[in-house]
Amino acid sequence: MSRSVSQLIGCDFSSSPTRRKPIVLAIGEQAADRVRLGRLQKFDTLEHFAHWLAQPGDWLGGFDFPFGLPRELVEQLAWPTRWHDCMAHYCSLSRVQIRQTFADFCNSRPVGSKFAHRAFDKRAGSSPSMKWVNPPVAYMMHAGVPLLVQAGVHMPGLHEGDARRVALEAYPGLLARELIGRRSYKSDDKARQSAERLIARKDMLTLLEKGDTRLALSLKLTHAQHDELVRDGSGDSLDAVLCLVQAAWAARLGAPSYGMPTDVDPLEGWIVSC
Secondary structure, eight states: OOOOOSEEEEEEOOSSOOSSSOEEEEEEEEETTEEEEEEEEEESSHHHHHHHHHSOOOEEEEESSOOOOOHHHHHHTTOOOSHHHHHHHHHHSOHHHHHHHHHHHHHTSOTTOOSOOOTTHHHHTOOOTTOOSSSOHHHHHHHHHHHHHHHTEEBTTTBOOEEEEEEEEOOHHHHHHHHHTTOOOOOSSGGGOOHHHHHHHHHHHHHHHHTOSTTOOEEEOOHHHHHHHHHOTTOHHHHHHHHHHHHHHHHHHOTTTTTOOTTOOTTTOOBTTO
16 A cells, blocks of 8 residues: 655665765655755765664665676575575675675676676666676675665565665666766766766756656755755765655655566566666
């Protein structure tokens, strides 16, 4: 049965957050077909973020890191194929062990098919969740999934938890490409935070505020919020807002599936709105 959600969350995640590169939450709410950004909240340590997750609340969030590994990879490595057991094993490994295991897997495969993919990766345009560089989403999953599990949140289709705190895998690139195609809008390198990328962020926000996407949701910002999102050349704040809009789409469709297709692999998971 669907229920109203008092708070929506969009999370741009970092597996090694710092003051310079924090985890960014976009916190907002939805009314009909509008999503209002309330505030941005930042965490410069995983411990601070874990503390926030563990607090009682009533929210639905889109989190920008993978929630699952490709079934092909898991089966070839002979790892557990139940999601919780698989993640427990995966997260017990060190980053060095993960990198070596995945590198060995890739090296055994032909050129052009090095990585294993989840069923929806191509549709979403997402990086394979086993990728450990550029971007290191495997490490993001390694850091992020245990925090969600330990906090007791509900992860539909994967892990039963507190139904008043719902976490979904989001991917801002999916919505960004719908808005501005393949144009680049961000860079962590300040020297590459160009005028062209700034214009791309402005164009993206204009379309989001108009609600000109297949999600049919318009974003409500104050002038100060708009300017802050444009100024952030890293794109982290904007990515959090994109995840917020994806979370709003899921909230509108409601529990128990939040828009998830019926044929989702319970090991691999799903990206919201994919």
